[in-house]
Structures are given as C-alpha cells and as structure tokens.
Amino acid sequence: MKNKILSLIAFLALFSNLAFCEVISGKIHHDDINYQNKVVDSRTQQGLEGAKVSIPDINFTTYCDENGYFQLNADVNKKTVLFVEKDGYKVFSLTIDNNVISSPLKIGIEKMNPFDLQISDGLIHLGDNMFSQNSANSSQFRLSASGSYFVKEFKKPKCSSKQDVVLKIGSLIGLDTKKAKLIGQNRIAKVYSAPSEVLVNGHKIAKLELNGDNIEITIPKSVLKENNELLIQSGRNLFQTSYVDYDDIELANISVEIKDKTRYAKY
Ligand SMILES: [Ca+2]
Missing domain, CATH: 2.60.120 (Jelly Rolls)
Structure with missing residues (x-):
C-alpha cells in the first residue's frame, strides 16, 4: 500500500510537472534545437533577461528568459533585419535569413553611452x-x-x-x-x-x-x-x-x- 501511495505521488508529481510545462508554453525547452540562441552583455558575457528580439518584416517578437536564451521559431526565407532591444543598451540589428538562423545565435549587445x-x-x-x-x-x-x-x-x-x-x-x-x-x-x-x-x-x-x-x-x-x-x-x-x-x-x-x-x- 505504501508503495502504491509513493508511486501515485510520483505519478502526480510527474503529471503536475507536465501540466506546469503546458502552462508556461513559450518558455525555452532544453531539447529544442533553438535553445542555444542567446543575448548577452558584450562585456560581461552575462545572459540578459527580458531582452526583446524582433523581426519586424514578419511580425515576430519574443523575449529572452532569465538566462538570456530565446527561441527563434521563425521562417525567414528572404534577407531581413533582426533587432535586439534592452533598456540601457544600444539597439542591435543583424541581417538574417534561414541560413543565418540555422545555427545558434549568440548576440552580444553593448551598454548605451x-x-x-x-x-x-x-x-x-x-x-x-x-x-x-x-x-x-x-x-x-x-x-x-x-x-x-x-x-x-x-x-x-x-x-x-x-x-x-x-x-x-x-x-x-x-x-x-x-x-x-x-x-x-x-x-x-x-x-x-x-x-x-x-x-x-x-x-x-x-x-x-x-x-x-x-x-x-x-x-x-x-x-x-x-x-x-x-x-x-x-x-x-x-x-x-x-x-x-x-x-x-x-x-x-x-x-x-x-x-x-x-x-x-x-x-
Ligand atoms: Ca526602385
């Protein structure tokens, strides 16, 4: 009986984890191939939480998680511009297409002068x-x-x-x-x-x-x-x-x- 209760607790714990993952959809999953896209401070190399990443041409916007990671599940079949913005930092822009974003991007942005x-x-x-x-x-x-x-x-x-x-x-x-x-x-x-x-x-x-x-x-x-x-x-x-x-x-x-x-x- 005790074993059964333990496995029920384990099952519930697993289930609630899954349910939790569902709720926070949009958060970075570590098995995602885009997981390694990251925005960092160019000097300290620290990930920048909340940095905004956008591709205006295709109306794409996302924000970095607490470690600076972001997902780029966008289809960019023609060259266009990706922007990174964060308060206190210079706006950063980069010309991209599907070829550029097929490998993980690590983007260092500079503090504003x-x-x-x-x-x-x-x-x-x-x-x-x-x-x-x-x-x-x-x-x-x-x-x-x-x-x-x-x-x-x-x-x-x-x-x-x-x-x-x-x-x-x-x-x-x-x-x-x-x-x-x-x-x-x-x-x-x-x-x-x-x-x-x-x-x-x-x-x-x-x-x-x-x-x-x-x-x-x-x-x-x-x-x-x-x-x-x-x-x-x-x-x-x-x-x-x-x-x-x-x-x-x-x-x-x-x-x-x-x-x-x-x-x-x-x-
Ligand atoms: Ca013309």
Whole structure:
C-alpha cells in the first residue's frame, strides 16, 4: 500500500510537472534545437533577461528568459533585419535569413553611452517601391518607401581630440549597386544602381555600395556644426532612362556615436 501511495505521488508529481510545462508554453525547452540562441552583455558575457528580439518584416517578437536564451521559431526565407532591444543598451540589428538562423545565435549587445544619439531605431525603406524580385533584398518590403531620401537633424556630440564622431548604420539591405552585384549580393542579370550617398550638412561623407551590418562612417569634424543635418539619398537605377527608378533599400538602427579613433572599423 505504501508503495502504491509513493508511486501515485510520483505519478502526480510527474503529471503536475507536465501540466506546469503546458502552462508556461513559450518558455525555452532544453531539447529544442533553438535553445542555444542567446543575448548577452558584450562585456560581461552575462545572459540578459527580458531582452526583446524582433523581426519586424514578419511580425515576430519574443523575449529572452532569465538566462538570456530565446527561441527563434521563425521562417525567414528572404534577407531581413533582426533587432535586439534592452533598456540601457544600444539597439542591435543583424541581417538574417534561414541560413543565418540555422545555427545558434549568440548576440552580444553593448551598454548605451550617454553621448550616443539614436537617429532611428526601426526600419526605414527608401526608394519608390519599384524593385526587381532578384534585388539584394528581394523580399516584398513590408514598409512602403518613405521617399528616395532620409533626412534627420542632430546636435553635435561632445568628443575629445582622440575620438571620432561616427555615423553607424546597424543594417543595410537591398542595395543593387555594381559592387553588390559583383560580390553576389543580388541576382539581377544586367542592371545596377548608383551607390546611395550619405551627406552631412551638404558634404558627401560616404557612398554606400555594399549591404551589411554595423557600417561605421567617420563624420569629419570640419563639417560638423552645433546643429547638423544628416541626409541619406538612395541611388538611381543607371539603366532606366525613361523614368527615374530609385534603388529600394532598407536601413535599420542609425546612430551617431563617439568612438576612440583606433577602436572601430571604418567603412
Ligand atoms: Ca526602385
């Protein structure tokens, strides 16, 4: 009898565990192949509880568990942008597709610096919504184009002579330039677009020719004033002469940051 009671208790304990698992659906199960996706503090490598992971293009949002783990049960058959957000940290973005997310992701995010200026945190679509299915993005852009250019004002940040003012573009997708075509970022047979251009106070500071993440562009101090205007202009399709066809691109997570001169990768 005692044995029977014990096994009944064991059975009930097992059953209540199962029932508990049902209730907390969405929590990470250790046998899940996605179990190892993790968001950590880039300096301490500690998992970050509650960090938000989202893929706006497919309306996917999830949050990290108490150890920083998250599940990514999403189908991303075309390149798009994944965002990670957490209070007190810089917004992080990463270009992904099913190939990228087929292996576990470990994402380190950085604490915000008080002098960093977030210029935009979501996705910005520039162009005219006319694009080839084979373009470097090739997905149906979920956002409609807000025009062929993006403009934003920003105050001059404080920085020492050992530091640079850097414009950072978290992610850039959809560029159909000659260079992007040469390295296989799109499958368009013949045509290509002029590079997109980045201007500060009317001075051209960079040409954007390749898609990618963490594009860092030095803003020459000589062009900076107290109040500044950033302009990003999408390039024209160089093979379309009967009308103007702007390259349809998406930019994510633009910021102006202060960096030690030796400690960042210039674009
Ligand atoms: Ca276009």
